[in-house]
Amino acid sequence: MDGTLVDTEPYWMTAQTTLIEAYGGTWTHEEALDLVGSGLWRTARTMQAKGVDMGEDAIVDLLSDRVMEQISVAVPWRPGAKELLLDLRRAGIPTALVTMSIGRMAEHVRSFIPFDAFDLVVSGDDVTHPKPHPEAYLTAAAHFGAAPADCVAIEDSLAGTASAVAAGVVTIGVPHYLSLEDSGAHVLWPTLDGRQAADVVRVLSDSRTPHR
Structure with missing residues (x-):
């Protein structure tokens, strides 16, 4: 978040x-x-x-x-974030907000999104071990009955990226304040601006393709 x-x-x-x-x-x-x-x-x-x-x-x-x-x-939206969420929802892809902020703050931010953006919120007070531990992402995947390798995380921080990667989730890094060059993210995007659900699905598909 x-x-x-x-x-x-x-x-x-x-x-x-x-x-x-x-x-x-x-x-x-x-x-x-x-x-x-x-x-x-x-x-x-x-x-x-x-x-x-x-x-x-x-x-x-x-x-x-x-x-x-x-x-x-003032809600400081990141470029393309709401638009990507809306496209994911229109594509029928289940989504979770996995954040180390406390639940009431996550819901506060969620309340400013003009559509039902998330099926699930996993917050910092829902887990025993915070990021970079994988618990938060494993919790989200389990909720959907999905294997972590069938899920995609979008992260901007080193701790968040480490959490998703450790959980076995395919991870898109979108660096903001910190470089994610050596974070283990499967792919780095400079921004979410202009990205659509198809781009996320493509990252997941590419992760399953053996590289020679």
């Missing part, structure tokens, strides 16, 4: 910086980038290490609230 469907990473970075500075600490862009795509409880522990005197759940809730407030003002 964050970075693939909506460009909310700047919102997270702003919320993190504000929280850390409120406790007298400092937060760099490089430190923020290290958290892109990982679970929010890892973020909470990092905030604590930077001097934030709050419990992990309280930090997760506070950061999520602040990002949701910013989304309510």
Whole structure:
């Protein structure tokens, strides 16, 4: 979701910086980038290490609230994301939103999509092990009764890509803030703009074709 469907990473970075500075600490862009795509409880522990005197759940809730407030003002859609989702739905392809954001935030973003975009949401509070662990993607595949190799993931982060690849899911990397050159993604797309369901199906088909 964050970075693939909506460009909310700047919102997270702003919320993190504000929280850390409120406790007298400092937060760099490089430190923020290290958290892109990982679970929010890892973020909470990092905030604590930077001097934030709050419990992990309280930090997760506070950061999520602040990002949701910013989304309510302006939803920063990534180019082509909504259009691709709509084409997938028209093609009758089941879809899941697999995110390490908490469920209420995932539903908040989902509420701004003007059609029923997802059959399933797997969020950070639905799993025991966050990305890069494969649990989230394995959970989504199991829900559909599908083998992971028959599923396609679209990811923008190293942690997310690692999660999908470890689950055995065919993975399309769409790099945004971080390079995915050595991420293990099956294919890299510079953008989702102009992409259609047929392009996703082609990636899946190509993954089954032996390469000489």
